[in-house]
Amino acid sequence: MAKTLRESGKEMTAAATARLRHAGLRPTRQRVELASLLFKTCDRHVTAESLHDEVSAAGVKVSLATVYNTLHHFTQAGLLRQVIVDSSRSYFDTNTGDHQHFFLESEGMLIDIPAETIAVAGVPAPPPGLSVDRVDVVVRVKRA
Amino acid sequence: MAKTLRESGKEMTAAATARLRHAGLRPTRQRVELASLLFKTCDRHVTAESLHDEVSAAGVKVSLATVYNTLHHFTQAGLLRQVIVDSSRSYFDTNTGDHQHFFLESEGMLIDIPAETIAVAGVPAPPPGLSVDRVDVVVRVKRA
């Protein structure tokens, strides 16, 4: 038997709520809405503005400030990862595992590259007093 | 015989002027001043603001807008390379060759990693219609 839209909506909400609780975040209406959108599908890359547009288009009223707050809270809680590829916008990735990215600057598009396919060798020891936090690889691509 | 300050100043200016001419850039007073500072030593990493502070501290009057214009012109001319490691500021590197970076975010500090020491293997073919422009590796480091 196929699920009704209402039923799958409820499931989403329940899943999002559980995910937030598990991450130690209070499941407010706004966070549940945003989490539902973000984690409905896998490997999403959003900016604050794109997510705000999306949630607005879905007929839900959430302020842009809350989208920013939520993205940061989700990131701190380990639900998202911030990707730095552009000096004027921040991207957030729903894939928090070890992986890298293709970046198509002209369209602000990110594509995941699984960690297994790429290997970085020969990273030198950092200067004394410093330790490696993580190694980011960005493969910048162009049309044609 | 040691050179006087005035003599080395003149040499700097002459070298900077030649470099600008060679790059097809009109050697204005401001560009010569900025080029002298940038290329006096090797492997510098500056932001518009840090360079503006530096040139101002040297007692030279150059507007911030000109620093931005100049950094972009130098980059287009191949004298500088833009480094994207921070979603809120742009860094410019006087080393335009193939190499990578350590980035100490807490202090906005960049350190070059020679291309030879680091190797990236297994970069997959980009999606159809796209071609690789370049591969950037950023080793994010922390204190202690």
Add this chain to the structure above:
DNA sequence: TCATAGTTTAGAATCGTTCTAATCCCGTTG
């Protein structure tokens, strides 16, 4: 149900950067 601490919000503020339009100056020409 109540209290409280955490959330949300509109709007102002901030920051880095770019734009505008007036002025300036480098290099060429006469």
Add this chain to the structure above:
DNA sequence: CAACGGGATTAGAACGATTCTAAACTATGA
């Protein structure tokens, strides 16, 4: 060497992304 023409410089306004503020709201535990 003076005049010219177009690129370069500039102050200040404008801009876009993000953060802040302070007031209103709400999830949660007692």
